[in-house]
Amino acid sequence: MARFDKPVDRRDSDCMKFDGVRALYNKDDLIPMWVADMDFCAPNEVLSALKLKVEHGIFGYPGNLSKYYQAIIDWMEKRHNWRVEQEWIFPAPGVVPAIASILEELTTPNDKVIIQPPVYHPFLNIVKKVGCEVLENPLIYRNNRYEMDYGSLEEMIDERVKVLLLCSPHNPVGRVWNKEELKKLGDICSKYNIIVISDEIHHDLVFPKNKHWVFAQVDENFVDNTIVCTAPSKTFNLAGLQTANVIVPGEKLREKVQHKFSTVYNSFPNVMGIEATKAAYTYGDNWLDELLDYVKGNLEYLEEFIEKNLQPVKVIKPEGTYLVWLDFDEVNTDGLTAFDFVLKKAGVVSEPGEKYGGSTTSIRLNLACHRETLQKALFKIEEAINKPTV
Ligand SMILES: Cc1ncc(COP(=O)(O)O)c(C=O)c1O
Secondary structure, three states, X not given: OHHHHOOOOOOOOOOXXXXXXXXXXXXXXXXXXXXXXXXXXXXXXXXXXHHHHHHHOOOOOOOOOHHHHHHHHXXXXXXXXXXXXXXXXXXXXXXXXXXXXXXXXXXXXXXXXEEOOOOOOHHHHHHHHOOOEEEEOOOEEEOOEEEXXXXXXXXXXXXXXXXXXEEOOOOOOOOOXXXXXXXXXXXXXXXXXXXXXXXXXXXXXXXXOOOOOOHHHHOHHHHHHEEEEEOOHHHHOOHHHOOEEEEOOOHHHHHHHHHHHHHHOOOOOOHHHHHHHHHHHHHOHHHHHHHHHHHHHHHHHHHHHHHHHOOOOEEEOOOEOOEEEEEOOOOOOXXXXXXXXXXXXXXXXXXXXXXXXXXXXXEEEEOOOOHHHHHHHHHHHHHHHHXXXX
């Protein structure tokens, strides 16, 4: 665990999380806990693979990617018990551009696409940009967790609904949907012939006692109607390498994705992304297990701190991801949104609930940081709530 406790100075590294915040607010002392990347170095094996590539010195077009595909196939089988065939895999420069391209291929303007807010905010923008109508089926907060609303989902479906964007595990509320929940969702989508694009970018980040189900695996009837989006980026902190993989087990959908991707992406990933993916998926198990322990430790620290010192703040306990959704509804925020309150009064940069289609009383906090950073942020939030300056 020691490796995650070693602070890395990210300032002046052209990173959105730290340098972006400084540019935005013109302040040096803010604590950035917003964008979803981690303050941890990638596994040593990944760094070594990248160094080797740099030493080789040639970054020309890649080809014959069988080792790349094999690394993904092995990872999906060993970590997710899903046997993937090589021809099901389509590399893309990110899950977001992949979803956008797929929607362009599968829909025509005026089709409808369902999302389930509060949810990863680009979902809404992508659907609008491809010219489709967004249908929102908000999650319901019940028994201290968010759940999908199957009743309202079925009511809103008509013949113009073509796709549902599923976030699994769910950013920002941290649900790792269980098999029954996914089955209920998939049964409804199958009944109305709706394609499910399942964004599973957080699939490896699951806390003990929870299990991630690849959507296509939940029921054999879902296979032909599902597109699964994955990446090593959240798991191993490689987002800047822009390497994701879309996995399409059904033949008809595969032809459509193949058609689109061959025109927009040339079907090969970034050469550094190839090296990083192979190394991470081949050697990254221990690193990932230690990471999950560390993030879980951060979550437990946060929960205990809030229980002891910040009772009005409600923690929506995540079952996975390194993100936590906090509710400030019972905090006196002087009329500020929860995001503005923690920013202006505590100097902590979070993500605003409303950005995800949630409430202005909610924020999302990124726990993939050193414990010390989390401690400092919580002390500052406590000071802002319990000892407000006049
Ligand atoms: C659910 C979800 N999908 C996609 C992304 C971004 O994916 P990419 O950087 O591969 O476009 C994120 C990043 O936070 C995310 O949380």
